[in-house]
Amino acid sequence: MVETNTDQFLNIKNVSTAFKINGQYYDAVSNVNLEVKHDEILAIVGESGCGKSTLATTIMGLHDPEETKISGEIDFEGTDLLKLDEKGYNKVRGAKIGMIFQDPLSALNPLKRIEDQIQEVMVYHTKMTEKERHARVIELLNQVGIEDPDRTAHQFPHQLSGGMRQRIIIAIAIACKPDLIIADEPTTALDVTIQAQILDVLRDIQRENHAGIILITHDLGVVAETADRVAVMYAGQIVEQGTASQIFNEPKHPYTRSLLRSMPQRDNESDDLYVIQGMVPSLQKMPKQGDRFAPRIPWIPASAHETEPKMHDIGDNHLVRCTCYKDFYFPDQVKEGAGHESN
Amino acid sequence: MWKTILRRVLIMIPELIILSILVFLLAKAMPGDPFTGSINPRADPAQIHHLMEIHGLYDPWYQQYWNWVVHLFHGDLGMSYEYQEPVVDLIQQRGANTLWLALFTMVLTYGIGLPLGMYAAHHEGKLQDTLVRVYTYVTMSIPFFVVLVIGIWIFGYALNWFPTSGSVSAQASGLGGTMLSRLDHIILPGLLGALFGTVNIVQYLRSEVIDAKHSDYVRTARSKGVPMKDIYRHHIFRNSLLPIAAFAGYSITGLLGGSIFTEMVFSYPGMGLLFLNAINFRDYTVITALVLLYGFLNLLGTLLSDIVLSIVDPRVRVE
DSSP states (O other): OHHHHHHEEEEEEEEEEEEEETTEEEEEEEEEEEEEETTOEEEEEOOTTSSHHHHHHHHHTOSOTTTEEEEEEEEETTEEGGGOOHHHHHHHBTTTEEEEOSOTTTSSOTTSOHHHHHHHHHHHHOOOOHHHHHHHHHHHHHHTTOSOHHHHHTSOGGGSOHHHHHHHHHHHHHTTOOSEEEEESTTTTSOHHHHHHHHHHHHHHHHHHTOEEEEEESOHHHHHHHOSEEEEEETTEEEEEEEHHHHHHSOOSHHHHHHHHTSOOGGGTTSOOOOOOSOOOOGGGOOSSSOTTGGGOTTSOGGGSOSSOOEEEOSTTOEEESSGGGGOOOTTSOOTTTTSSOO | OHHHHHHHHHHHHHHHHHHHHHHHHHHHHSSSOSSTTTSOTTOOHHHHHHHHHHTTTTSOHHHHHHHHHHHHHTTOOOBOTTTOSBHHHHHHHHHHHHHHHHHHHHHHHHHHHHHHHHHHHHTTTSHHHHHHHHHHHHHHHSOHHHHHHHHIIIIIIISOOSOOSOSSOTTOOHHHHHHHHHHHHHHHHHHHHHHHHHHHHHHHHHHHHHHHHTSHHHHHHHHTTOOHHHHIIIIIHHHHTHHHHHHHHHHHHHHHTOOHHHHHHTTOOSHHHHHHHHHHTTOHHHHHHHHHHHHHHHHHHHHHHHHHHHHHOGGGOOO
C-alpha cells in the first residue's frame, strides 16, 4: 500500500452523481471506486447510458450544481476535487486534467482560429508570452501529427477534417502537460484508419508526459489495443475491474462475458453474434436493490445473486461485483458442471 | 473577405437590372396615359396622340426603358402629379425625416434588445427570464397599430408629453431649436417602434445564447479552465450574435423604407406616408420611384447582412 500511494494520483472514492429529474434525484453513477496511476491507461467500458461519460464530467467538475448532487471523494494529487469551488476548479481544469471530447465536429468554436483555441488554455494556466505560446502551438500540432502546422494554426475548424479536428482537441487537452487526460470516446466519430492513428497519438503522448489516461469507450477493440487496466461499468456501477488480460482472458461478471461474446471475432464468423437481452434501465427505473444486471440474464436463478452485490477480489486485484458469476452460463451453452446447483 | 464582398456586389448588378425592368414594365402596365385629363379635360385626342408621339410613348418598350434609365442616371425620376414637385426632391425631404426616425429606433432597439436578451439567457429559467419572456409574448400578441394608437393617446393627448403629429414644430427656430424639436417628434414613435423591434432581438439572442451555453465548444472552453464570465465574452456572445447580424441588414433597410403604421398614426411626413398617399392619389411617378427604391434598399439590405456575416462568420467567407 505504501508503494501505491505515491503512484496513485487519482483516487475516486465512493463517488455518486445524481441528476435532478422532475424534482427528484436519480443516480447516474453510484458508489464508484477507482484509482488511476501515472503512465497507465485505464479504460472504462460499457453500453451507452451506463454512466461512463457522467463519471468523466464529474471528475472534470462540469456539472451544474443546481441540477446534480455529487457525493464521495475525488482525491487528485492530494486535494479533494469535490470540495473545490469554481475558481479552484478552473486552476485544475486544462492545467492538470485535460479532457478530450467525443464529437470533434462540435467541440471546437466554429468562429475562432485553431491557434487561438489552443492558445486559450495556455493564457489561463501559464505565464508564457504570445510568442512562446505560438511556438508551443506549432510544437503541439507537430506532436499530434498535423502535417502543416503553420497553415493549420491559421485555419478555422470547418476547414479541417474530423480526424484533424480530433487531433486539435487532443492538442488542447495536452497543451499544459496535464497529469491526467480523460478521453471520452475519442475515436467514436472517426473512421477506423483514423481511429488507429488517434490512439497512437494518445499512447505517444502518455509515454512522453507520464500522464495517466482514462479512456472511456464502448469499443472493446479499442480497449484491447490500448488499455493497461479495464473497469467495466453497468447501470452506473463498476461490475468488474482488472488488468486488460484479466478482463479479456478470464472475464468473470456475466455482463463482461456478454459484452465480449457480442463482439465479432475472427473464429466465430459464421455464428450469429450474441445479443444481450433487454436494455440498460433508465435512471428512474433503476432497481433499488439486488444485482442491476439480473433482469437481463433471467435464466440465472435469483438465488445466485447477492441482495446487496459487493465487489469481490478474486485475486491479483481482479474485482467482480456479485457472486452470480460463479453460476453464470449462456443459455445456448451446456451449463458447466451440471448438477453443481442441486436445488 | 474582400473577395466575398466583391462577389456579392457583382451579383447585385444583374439583380438591379432585372428589378428596374420589372418596375418599369409594371408601371407601363398601369391603365391610362399621362396626358388624358392632365392638360384639359376636353383636349383633342389627336393632340394627345401627338404629345404621346413627341414623348416617345409609342416607341418599343426597350427604347422607352432605355430613356427612362438614362433619366434615372441623371437623377430625374419625373414630376409628382399630386405635389407638382420633382420626385427626387420629395424623396429627399421625406427620406431625411424617415432616416432620423429609423436611426433613433435602431439605436433604441439594439440598445435595449441586446442587453435584455443576454440578461434573460443568463438567468435562464429563473424569475428574471420569465419576466422578460412575458414582456416579449405580451408585446408580440398585440397588433402594432393598436400599441401605436394607445401610445399616442396616453402620452400624446392625455399626458401631453410628446407632439402627436409632424416632424418638426413650426415655432422651432435656429439649428439647435430645430434639432431639439425634431428629436421631440421622434421620441414617442421611436420608443414604440423599438418596443416592437426588441421582441425579435430578445427572443433570437436569448435562444441563441442558451444554445451556445449548452454547446460542446463551451464545454471544451470550460474544460480548459476558462472562467464562465470570460466564456460569455469570448465564446458565447459573438457566436450568438450571428443570426442577429444576419437580420440587421434587413431591419436597417426595412426601417429606411419607413414604417407605414407609425408614420400614419403620428402623421409623420416620411417615406411610408408618402408611399401610402401616392397610392391613394394614383401618383404613378412617385409609386414607380418608391417601388424601385424599396427594391434597391432590399438588395442593399441583403448585401449589408452578407457583409456583416462574412465579417463575423468565417464559414461564409470565400477563400
